[in-house]
Amino acid sequence: MLKKPAANWREARRENARAAVLTAAWELVRADGLTALSLRELARRAGITTPTVYAYFESKNAILDAMFAQAAQEFVDLKASLPATDDPQQDLLTEARAFITFCVSDVPRYQLLFQHSVPGFTPSAESYELAVKALDVTRELLARNGVHDPRHLDIWTAVNIGLVGQQITNDPGGDRWSRLVEEVTRMFLAQFASGKSQ
Amino acid sequence: MLKKPAANWREARRENARAAVLTAAWELVRADGLTALSLRELARRAGITTPTVYAYFESKNAILDAMFAQAAQEFVDLKASLPATDDPQQDLLTEARAFITFCVSDVPRYQLLFQHSVPGFTPSAESYELAVKALDVTRELLARNGVHDPRHLDIWTAVNIGLVGQQITNDPGGDRWSRLVEEVTRMFLAQFASGKSQ
DNA sequence: GTCTATAGCTGGATAGAC
DNA sequence: GTCTATCCAGCTATAGAC
Numbered sequence: 001m002l003k004k005p006a007a008n009w010r011e012a013r014r015e016n017a018r019a020a021v022l023t024a025a026w027e028l029v030r031a032d033g034l035t036a037l038s039l040r041e042l043a044r045r046a047g048i049t050t051p052t053v054y055a056y057f058e059s060k061n062a063i064l065d066a067m068f069a070q071a072a073q074e075f076v077d078l079k080a081s082l083p084a085t086d087d088p089q090q091d092l093l094t095e096a097r098a099f100i101t102f103c104v105s106d107v108p109r110y111q112l113l114f115q116h117s118v119p120g121f122t123p124s125a126e127s128y129e130l131a132v133k134a135l136d137v138t139r140e141l142l143a144r145n146g147v148h149d150p151r152h153l154d155i156w157t158a159v160n161i162g163l164v165g166q167q168i169t170n171d172p173g174g175d176r177w178s179r180l181v182e183e184v185t186r187m188f189l190a191q192f193a194s195g196k197s198q
Numbered sequence: 199m200l201k202k203p204a205a206n207w208r209e210a211r212r213e214n215a216r217a218a219v220l221t222a223a224w225e226l227v228r229a230d231g232l233t234a235l236s237l238r239e240l241a242r243r244a245g246i247t248t249p250t251v252y253a254y255f256e257s258k259n260a261i262l263d264a265m266f267a268q269a270a271q272e273f274v275d276l277k278a279s280l281p282a283t284d285d286p287q288q289d290l291l292t293e294a295r296a297f298i299t300f301c302v303s304d305v306p307r308y309q310l311l312f313q314h315s316v317p318g319f320t321p322s323a324e325s326y327e328l329a330v331k332a333l334d335v336t337r338e339l340l341a342r343n344g345v346h347d348p349r350h351l352d353i354w355t356a357v358n359i360g361l362v363g364q365q366i367t368n369d370p371g372g373d374r375w376s377r378l379v380e381e382v383t384r385m386f387l388a389q390f391a392s393g394k395s396q
Numbered sequence: 397g398t399c400t401a402t403a404g405c406t407g408g409a410t411a412g413a414c
Numbered sequence: 415g416t417c418t419a420t421c422c423a424g425c426t427a428t429a430g431a432c
Contacts, residue, residue: 017415035233035317039408051410052416060408115367117315119233154364155378155385162360166352169313180353187353191385215397237426249428250398258426399432407424414417 018056021046022066029067029108034118037064061121064112069127071113076130078102079137088144089193093185095141096160100178103164107172110164146194155192159184216254219244220264227265227306232316235262259319262310267325269311274328276300277335286342287391291383293339294358298376301362305370308362344392353390357382 024046029037039060043050057063082095103110111117113131135153142153163184167177222244227235237258241248255261280293301308309315311329333351340351361382365375 033317038406040406048415049417050408051418054409055415115363119231151378151381154375155382158360158364158375158378158382159357160360161363162356162358165313165359165363166356177352177356180349180356183349184353184356187385187389190389236424238424246397247399248426249400252427253397397432399430401429401431403426403428405425405427408422410421411419412417413419414415 014056018066021048021053021056022063022070025063025067026108030106034108034111064118064121065124065127068112068123069130071109072123072127072130072134074109075102075113076134079134082137082141088141089185089189092141092145092189093182095138096181096185099160100164100167100181104167104178107168110168114161145189147189147192149192152192156188159188212254216264219246219251219254220261220268223261223265224306227310228304232306232309262316262319263322263325266310266321267328269307270321270325270328270332272307273300273311274332277332280335280339286339287383287387290339290343290387291380293336294379294383297358298362298365298379302365302376305366308366312359343387345387345390347390350390354386357386 021042025037025042028042028045032041037060039050039053042063043053046053053063057066078098079095082091082098085091103114116122135157138156139153142148142156147153147156160181163177163181167174171177219240223235223240226240226243230239235258237248237251240261241251244251251261255264276296277293280289280296283289301312314320333355336354337351340346340354345351345354358379361375361379365372369375
């Protein structure tokens with residue numbers, strides 16, 4: 001509707017160039033931190049000049065928004081890739097492990113997606129909705145474990161985020177907190193699974 | 199030893215001025231965020247000019263370090279102010295409540311103290327040690343609840359930080375996560391108190 | 397100690413030639 | 415689309431008069 005097929009190769013070229021800039025952006029923030037994202041250094045890494053960046057993104061915030069959308073999509077893909085076996089407890093543990101690895105393995109992505117820690121930036125509503133929607137998988141997973149209270153979903157996300165936060169802040173590169181995921185999952189399920197909650 | 203009593207009033211004057219700058223700094227970061235701390239705006243709020251700031255602090259990082267030291271001391275004071283009753287479970291809940299309120303009521307202080315989220319800044323070793331030492335109170339409190347495994351102390355800090363993080367990030371000004379502290383404390387104690395851990 | 401003035405740098409964003 | 419050149423704003427920090 002919007003684009004004729006004949007113009008597709010142009011669009012594809014443009015998208016490739018945009019993707020290359022985004023790749024350079026991720027490499028930059030992974031190397032120097034999320035707050036170190038500058039258009040000068042980004043352009044240098046991408047092998048172009050600063051004004052050229054504006055040929056593909058209208059502002060720095062537009063780049064951050066595209067990065068947020070990518071991160072949100074990766075989060076959705078992660079959730080979709082989780083196996084559903086006949087052991088709900090094992091599945092929940094698998095999800096927790098996957099989430100923690102997802103966060104710890106790419107700290108700037110975690111900060112962008114879950115901490116909203118870039119000063120002048122708020123994600124677009126659509127990308128944000130995507131990330132929130134991904135929680136539905138967790139909701140179902142908890143339901144299969146007999147956990148139905150929305151408050152307990154909040155507790156589940158909190159303990160997972162807590163492990164991630166402590167791991168990143170106080171033992172970066174290690175596993176002092178991330179290794180506790182199994183024990184924490186047991187604790188959570190012992191209290192809230194199968195209608196055990198008070 | 200270092201300062202003669204006769205010079206005390208000079209020292210006191212200087213300390214007052216330093217304290218006034220720090221007060222303005224806290225007001226600034228509470229209003230505009232930790233990353234918005236600039237010497238220009240700080241000076242403006244303190245009713246002085248930028249170079250005058252350097253009469254009291256040798257650099258911006260020195261200001262951040264003084265702020266970190268203040269925050270660490272407030273954290274220590276908070277721990278020291280906790281009542282010790284004959285009900286260890288109640289005391290642990292009281293501590294958790296106090297911690298969460300401490301963090302949520304002053305987000306920049308929380309970020310500075312527990313998130314180390316200022317780009318070029320790392321706290322001085324002494325101030326950092328002060329904050330770590332404050333964990334001893336929690337360690338004792340857990341011991342009085344029959345929790346002795348250091349791993350379970352890590353789990354305890356993680357779940358508390360998790361509630362704080364989710365509260366600040368996803369429901370600022372509300373109580374969606376902070377109100378869950380009692381349920382979370384019950385969950386933790388049910389699993390780990392009195393040598394119940396596996 | 398406090399000021400005015402400014403150095404020196406880095407940031408986002410734009411003008412205009414090609 | 416891509417470049418050179420540049421604008422303008424903000425930052426930390428310093429020089430030097432008073």
